[in-house]
Amino acid sequence: MLAISHDNVHDYGIGILIAGIISVILSFPFGLIAVMMYQDMFIKPENYLLFSTNPNAYFYFAAGTVIIVVGIAIMVLFLKKAMKSIGLIIAGIGVLCIYFSMIHSTVFNWDGIVLNQKLIPWENVESVTQIVEDGTSLRLEIVTKDDVIIFKTNNDWNKDGSRVRTYIVEQGIPFEFEDISK
Numbered sequence: 001m002l003a004i005s006h007d008n009v010h011d012y013g014i015g016i017l018i019a020g021i022i023s024v025i026l027s028f029p030f031g032l033i034a035v036m037m038y039q040d041m042f043i044k045p046e047n048y049l050l051f052s053t054n055p056n057a058y059f060y061f062a063a064g065t066v067i068i069v070v071g072i073a074i075m076v077l078f079l080k081k082a083m084k085s086i087g088l089i090i091a092g093i094g095v096l097c098i099y100f101s102m103i104h105s106t107v108f109n110w111d112g113i114v115l116n117q118k119l120i121p122w123e124n125v126e127s128v129t130q131i132v133e134d135g136t137s138l139r140l141e142i143v144t145k146d147d148v149i150i151f152k153t154n155n156d157w158n159k160d161g162s163r164v165r166t167y168i169v170e171q172g173i174p175f176e177f178e179d180i181s182k
Helices: 009-043 056-077 081-103 155-170
Strands: 050-053 105-108 112-115 118-121 125-133 136-144 148-152 175-179
Touching (some): 009 050, 009 081, 009 105, 056 081, 125 155, 136 155, 155 175
Parallel strands (some): 125 175
Antiparallel strands (some): 050 105, 112 118
């Protein structure tokens, strides 16, 4: 094992700083690709009405990457075991951020709404309201027996939302529009 002394700690610090800058720059494009690939392979079902990745998922991935680099930097730069343990915990938090970014999605299918891998059956949905401002869809407010779910509409909704809306109405669930334009 290579020990860091006071003589070479500066070299490690510069290397970690460069690695940190590179990871910050690359975390966003790599996060976009990684999240999309993971979700296509493991989360996106074959049949669905609408599949949508929350844009925050890419931010969570980037934040996780940066947190991992900080944790590794602490483990490399500090000699005390307590600091190495703290670095390991921080890196673990980064791994959790990346994991949650990968599962951060919404699927509307024939069984219900799958929100971050949790199924909400259509039987539990009491009503859906689409909030519109100046002709642009902003979000859905989905009232269930237990909660109110806010689904921010995006390009996925603009493309496939009419199929979802038609299916919801066919299930006898009230679907309303609310225009908040002034």
